[in-house]
Amino acid sequence: MSKQCFTYLIGLLIMTSQLQAQLIVKPIRHTYLDSKSTATQGRFKIHSDTLSLPFWDDFSTSYQVADSTLWYSGENVWINATTAITPPSINVASFDGVDGSGTPYGTDSNNSTITDILESQAINLAGLTSTDNVYLSYYWQQQGYGEIPEPSDSLVVKFWTINKEWVTPEGGRIIGDPDTPDDVFTKNSIHLNETDYLHPGFKFKFVAYGNPTGPFDVWHVDYVLLDKNRTIAGESIDDYAISTQPTSLFNRYSSIPFDQLFHYPDSIFAPIDFTLTSFQDAQGRNVAFELIVTDTLNQTIVYNKPQDPDQLVLNGVDDQNQYQTYPLTLADFAPYSDQDSLFLSTTIIFNSSDDPKYQINDTARYYSTVHETLAYDDGSAEYSAGINQTSGELAVQFSTPSQDTLTHIDIHFPQIYPTPDISTITLYVYKDLSGADASTLGAGEFSAIYATKQNEFARYTLPTPIVLKQGTFFISMKQFTNNYIPVGLDKNTQNQDLIYYKTGQDWVQNNAQNLKGTLMIRAIFADNDFVVAATPDAVPPLRFFPNPANHQITIESPIDELRILNLSGQTVLHSTNQTVKVSQLQEGLYIIKIRKGSSITTEKLLIKH
Structure with missing residues (x-):
């Protein structure tokens, strides 16, 4: 798929009533050092003998990477249960156009090149002939929950011949087709009827060709079977899955x-x-x-x-x-x-x-x-979602059947490519999204902590536990950078109507036409030793003046601390004084965060000399 057509969106057309920013979906890292290193060590172990027929793998017992007893290489092909739509069996091999760390394979978007490869171990086919009806079959799906391949993209099967060369057999190339449904798996069968294929060291591999600049062309493969004495037309296999x-x-x-x-x-x-x-x-x-x-x-x-x-x-x-x-x-x-x-x-x-x-x-x-x-999510992120605007917010709606005390917030920040800078965020708990002072029940300033292993959540302790009455509440993440902050997106649970975002003055409720899935933000009601008598009364926002400012700013009442951040989210000034000198700052727009107890005020500050 062309880079210009896809831009930053992965399989989704995100629309919003505001022009300055919108929800963005990006690919994430699928394997991490802890799991990938283990898989790699096993993947290159030496086999004393080649495999025998039948060769069968439905990937149901694999995790993240393919089984090294069956597959020689393919650590960048993602074995998962969540990105394909209704496969023949649980778990598929996904060829998503990026390596295991989420890194694109190249920078040239004008040509379709090799991206992901999954290669089998050697299989002994010596002594067999074309009359033994040796067939390789597999099920394939294009797109699923990813991006649809274009006609210039393909999924190709190659055979290793007795002449030690890779060839594409008849029927071994599947071309991307935008008109093919994204939720259908199709069986493809290839007859090994050439004597060059029937030798002691036969191998086969799946090769994806597509745009190397990102996950623009996604294929899924499942239920791979290589065996003899097969009758493909109406073939019956003694299996339900x-x-x-x-x-x-x-x-x-x-x-x-x-x-x-x-x-x-x-x-x-x-x-x-x-x-x-x-x-x-x-x-x-x-x-x-x-x-x-x-x-x-x-x-x-x-x-x-x-x-x-x-x-x-x-x-x-x-x-x-x-x-x-x-x-x-x-x-x-x-x-x-x-x-x-x-x-x-x-x-x-x-x-x-x-x-x-x-x-x-x-x-x-x-x-x-x-x-x-x-929690709404199933614990597995397929992509990330986020916005890229200073003072933008993402919120998720929850509800409780009785009064309870909210103590922590869990968020999955997946790793993406390129690795984002550590960003300052403020987590808010709202009674509603009216914007009224009384709607803010609590807040805390934190840093986005990116996962170091698959589907890892960062836990944030609220400065003061919040007693929530029965009913609805919202957890919101506010950012102070124009850079993208990725939040895990679970595509297999459909709670998109509970997502809200704000890139201007008003909150926008998400819908399925904009974004399908669930943000991986969780509310935690941990047992604790805090004593909270009642829901605290709302604290009026902390005011400051002048704005725009030239020499200094003054806060109306004593504070605990003040931070001024640039639009990249970096703190450029920190103080605990009620009057703060700002003449040393360059002209431009900043974010000012003022804290007094559990009350936090965040506003835009314009410095103009």
């Missing part, structure tokens, strides 16, 4: 605080959805499955009941249906009411008669906590 992660057992939320659990009605629970794929030609297959919810901390079973067997039947090869469990109820948790936490593992088990080697994809799990966290 769970193809999507189970959804949360809670309605909207992925985690809720234990102290709030029993104040909710039963409607806080939702049916758990998952999708099942058939690779068999059997017609009218009834689907029987189990739902088991376990408290992993105490190793006790919270829920284990038969599920509805009279849902959609599976009819033949590549049939795919969505299934639901019964929702849980508060009565299921009544025996645990004297605890202070539950760490839940939700397990879906499909009762199949699959070939034993295929049964690893018959089970899927989802983890959630009932402890101190109120």
Whole structure:
């Protein structure tokens, strides 16, 4: 895809009523030193023998990088369960056009070049002939939750011949097509009917060609099978696979605080959805499955009941249906009411008669906590979202069923390329977004702390715990730089209507046409030793004058501290005095932050000499 067409947006057209700034989506780093170094060490281990048929990988047991016993190289191909749409089985190999650190492969956007590569280990095909019907098959999807490839982009399969050269077999090149649906997986099968392929050291690889300047062309590959004696037309494989992660057992939320659990009605629970794929030609297959919810901390079973067997039947090869469990109820948790936490593992088990080697994809799990966290996201970021304007704000709406004390805020700041500077942010807790003085319940000044491992959250302790009454509240992040500050974006949960942003005077509520997904900002209600008698009365904003200023500024009342920041977010002046000299500052626009106790005033300051 052309750089001019895509600019900074990844698969999304972000519109806003204001021209000066808008929500921006960017790619993130997918592998980190802790996980990637381990994978790399295993990836280059020496194999004493080549592999034998069948070669099969649905990536369901891999994490971040492909299994090194099957794949020789491919550390920049991202193995994940969240960027493809309804794959044949859980986990796919995503060719997203950037390396494992989120770094583009090049700077020339005018030519389609090699980006990601996934190469198999050597496979022994000696002694086989074209009559043995050796086929390589795989399922592919373009775009998914990423960006759609253009006709100049392609996903190519190459074979390593006995002559020690890579060739593209017939049917081995898939061309990007903007008219192909982004939510469909298609099976491609290639016949190894050339004698040059049938040798002891055969290998194959997937090669993505696209714009090397970023994640502009995304392909997903799943369910790779190389075997002999295959009949591709109407081929039946003795396998059924769970193809999507189970959804949360809670309605909207992925985690809720234990102290709030029993104040909710039963409607806080939702049916758990998952999708099942058939690779068999059997017609009218009834689907029987189990739902088991376990408290992993105490190793006790919270829920284990038969599920509805009279849902959609599976009819033949590549049939795919969505299934639901019964929702849980508060009565299921009544025996645990004297605890202070539950760490839940939700397990879906499909009762199949699959070939034993295929049964690893018959089970899927989802983890959630009932402890101190109120969260919408599933814990996995596919991209980042943010704005790039000084004094801009991003907010997420929450609600509580009863009074509770907010103590911390968790935010996932993923690493992106290029690595952003450490930026100062102010986290606000609002009763509403009216802008009235009384709407601010508390605030604190912090720095954006970027993740050092996959999906790591930074925890921010509020200066003073905030007693929240039953009802709605908002957590907002305000920035003081024109640089982009990335916040994790979970594309697999749909809470886009709870996102708000402000780049001018007014708040704008996000919608699905602008941005789909969930910002990874969480409310934390930790047990603590603070004593808070009541919600504090709103403190009037701290005023200062003059503005514009030349020589000095004066704050109307005593303060604890004052900071003046430039538009890059750097502190250029710090003081605890009520009158502050500013004549040394260059002319221009600054941000002034004044703190008195838990009250923080942030305003624009113009220096004019």
